[in-house]
Structures are given as C-alpha cells and as structure tokens.
Amino acid sequence: MKKEYFIGVDVGGTFTKAALVDQKGKVFSRIQVSSRGFSQKQYFARTLHDISLRLAAMAHVSFDEISAMGVGLPGPVDSEQGIILSLTNIKGWNHFHLAGFLKKYLPFPVYVDNDANCMALAESRLGAARGARFALCLTLGTGVGGALILDNDIYRGPFFLGGEIGHMPICVSGPRCECGGIGCLERYVGNQAIASRARRIFGKTVPLEEVSRLARRGHAKAQKVWQEAAACLAMSIAGIINVLGPQVVVIGGGVARAGVALLGPLRRRVRQHAMRHLKGKVRIVRAALGNDAGFLGAALLAKEKIGAR
C-alpha cells in the first residue's frame, strides 16, 4: 500500500490545531496556532498553506505527498459543497464557500465539515466507537455538541444539522436557547448550567474540577451536582437510543473529565429510560482521543472523501 498523507485542521474559536497523518491516522507532526485574524479570509488561507508546509517539513515529507486536507469548523457546514452555513466564532463566514476559496491557495483538495462530525468520525475509526456501525458522540463543554454515525457514515441530514443532541428539548417550557429553541438540553448540562447548579447546591462558587474531585471521594453535594446533570443528559441520550439504537454512546469534552462521577449516574439513568430490548446492548463510554479527535477526524474525512480507504 502506497503511503499517503493528509492534513487535518481543527479550527476553534481561540486556537486552531493541525496535524499531518497517514491513511491509518498515525500522526507525524502537529502544530497549534492562534485563530486570531481568521475573519480575514486571505490570511486564513495563507495560514493553512503555511501550516501545511511546516507540517510537511517537520515530518520530513515532501509537500506534494500530501493528498488532501480536511477542515473541521464549529458550526454547520454543507460538506458536499464545502460551504460554511453559519459560524458564530469567526465573523463574516456565514454562507462562505470555503472549499472553493481555498482552491486558489492550496495544491490539494480541501474538504470541510462540522467539528462534532469530525470528532465522531475519529472516534468511530480510531477511538471509543471503533467497530460500531452506529454511534452517538457527544462533546460536553460550554455547549453540548453531538454527531451521529449511522451505518458507518456521518449522518448529516438534509439540512446539514444532523446530530445536534444539545438542542433536544428536555422541558416543555424552560429557558430560551441561542439556537432559537426553548428547553434545550444544552441549557441544563452546558458548562455554565452545571456551574450554577453547583453554586445552588453548595451555596457558593465551586470550580467544576473541584466538584468532580469531591464527587469521586463520595461528597454528597458534589455527587448531587453530577446526578442532576446525568438525569438531564440521560433523557436525551435514552431518547436517541430508543429511536436510533446506537451500539455505543461516546462522551467527550471538558465536562466529561468528571469521569465516573458523571458516567456512573448517567449509565444508571439511561438504563432506566431505555427499552427492555436495548438496555444491555448500548455501551456508554468516554471518548478515547481527547483533543486530537478534531484534527484526526478532519484528516480522516479528507482521506475518505478522496476514497483512500
């Protein structure tokens, strides 16, 4: 098998991570740059070109051995046409034909997708969902990102908004969400919601890392914080399980660092809500690839798009 190289780029609001990987997902070089100035499209394009040169040089790979690039972005993307549908973190990129624009700057094809989709693809091919044809992947952080692998492929849906589990309503009324909905899961288990839950239960501000640490040691109030979050999460996850029957649910993101303090009550709650026929069949596990999942998935996207399986 001829060696092929791909570049995976994970564009975040603050930092952008990139790596050069081979077709098996092995990382040969990696780099992190500031996302500042990316609202200037030319600057972004030149940065990608520059990153590619540097990644190739670092890995002692010739620039023309790079077959394709994948770019993950924090917003919905029409991945067929390579158009960013909306992006809140970087100004002026709504409805921007990124893949087409980059053609002028880069000698290899560029494929674009949502970052949660990239993360799910990486976990599906190399991580915690490996071997499962059907998987739900969540990233718990400031927001609640989600993506679905159905029949071994990213599910994008007709409007390229597939997998947005963070916007499943879990309350008939409930608070208004940025997405335009009300009562969304994200408003109950996002970073801020958990922090204010901790504040309510402890009667003072306690950092989430501390809440996790205390919960692991058996501290009742700390456990209550995670139990409440787990109860909310379980409703949406069990809803997806009963409707789509994924074989595995992968939980990633900063909030997942709570570990068993969150996963323990989450598994119990999901088992309560899941249909009898599914109770024992769906594993709920932590993500395996951490912060690398974004660029790895972007690189795998590029690989699979050009058909180099």
Added chain:
Amino acid sequence: MKKEYFIGVDVGGTFTKAALVDQKGKVFSRIQVSSRGFSQKQYFARTLHDISLRLAAMAHVSFDEISAMGVGLPGPVDSEQGIILSLTNIKGWNHFHLAGFLKKYLPFPVYVDNDANCMALAESRLGAARGARFALCLTLGTGVGGALILDNDIYRGPFFLGGEIGHMPICVSGPRCECGGIGCLERYVGNQAIASRARRIFGKTVPLEEVSRLARRGHAKAQKVWQEAAACLAMSIAGIINVLGPQVVVIGGGVARAGVALLGPLRRRVRQHAMRHLKGKVRIVRAALGNDAGFLGAALLAKEKIGAR
C-alpha cells in the same frame, strides 16, 4: 414496463387487511379477515395462501403473476432475515422465522417488517411524505408508533428497533412504560393518557371524538386537552427534528383524527422548540393514506426488496 403484482398484508391484533397492488401501488382487490387463530402458524400460513388466491381471483389476475408478498406486523422484525423478534398480540411468535416458514406454503418470496415501517414506506412513496428523502412518521393510537425514512429508506438500526419515538422519555421520572423504560412519550399521549387527561379537565368521562369536536368549536376545556397533548408530542418531535432534520413529519392513527385541534398547537409548540435554522423547513402534516398505509407499505416493501422499482 411489464405489469407486476404484489400482495401487501397488514397483520393487526384483531383484523388483518390485505390487498393486491401493482408496482405503482394501485389497489386491484382488497380483503379483511379476522386475526383469530393466528397463533397457530400453519393456520396463518394457509390463510395467507387462501387470501392470495382470493385476491388474485377478485382482480382477474393469474396467481403466478404475483411477484412477492410483504407482511407488516405489530412488533420489531429482523427484516433482513424475516424473523419476528417479539410480538405481544400473537402468542408464540417471538423469534419466529416467519419468512422461512412461509416458503413452504407460498410460491413467491415473502418479506416481513414492522407495521410502522410499512406505514412510513407507504406515506413516503405514495402519501404525505412523497418527495421527501427524510421523514418522521407517527401513528397515534393506543400506543405511539414511529418510523423514520432516512435518505429515502426505512431506518431500522442495528437492533431493528428504529423510529420508536413513542418511547422517547419526556420526563426525568414519570410513569413506567410497558417497554421497560420510564417517562415515555406514549404514556402521555397514548389513547388512554389523553382520555384520562380529558377526564381530569372536564371532571367527567368524555369520548375523544367529542373532545375533538368541541375543540374545533372553540371549547376551552377541550382545547386544553389537545394543547397539553401537543406540548408533550412537540418535545419528542422537536427532538427528532433538531437531531435528524426530517423534511416532513407525518401524523397518522386514530388520535390524529382530532385534526387541527391537535395539529394547530402541535405546530406552534414544535416551532418554539426547533432550531432557528429548521423552524421554517419542516412540515407537519396528517397522514394521507389512512388505514390503507399498512398493506400498501407491505406491498411496496415486497416490490422494493425484489428490486422492481
């Protein structure tokens, strides 16, 4: 195009409906028999043979012009192998290899699927979801049946339990459901739940048809019954919309006869919960094929399985 004929059978707990249709879904003859005695497998097989002969004779079609038969059943089915996974209405059929068994009795191939999947297939090809590659179909009755059309095909999932929207939890605790879960949608909007909601609101027993009639005339209590049911339904439907982005949601079954008394508040509630990008894009409509959807879908399943598109 050579004319081909298919038999669609919709096995219910009380009655079984069957029809002879052509590849376009045109009905040439139809029949209804009692489902009594179907726990005796030989009797069921002979009945299907007898039905086929009669349907052919009624339509003046030769028996050997029948290309295939589709059978819809009220329970989960491994439609690839033709195995009934579980069935509560007919005894002794759990894990029964129905398609294999019927080979001895019928000269044409038989394909088996869940009845909600058949209904969704019919609505997708000939009914209210025609033209939509992504659709959610619900049947509101004693239970809440559901099925998904994703990328123009029935979504079955790895465990053949796809689309069970009636078992999405809408409450963290809530009543225990027959499925083994708790707080399932079905427990809030099934026939009995709506009837007891009406009893609570009216202070006496009122038949659902009457509640619908009063609601259409503007009766406040009657409207409240449907508004509450709509609020529950909207949570699950909006959850599916935000995660899968179907282009159309089709509502069928006896409870859907409430018509605009239910659909009006349902559309408003779903619009509140749906993401901004999806609010205007998803139509919520009544099923178009009524009670015929079951056998039509079963016949279409058979047609599509043998590849006569």
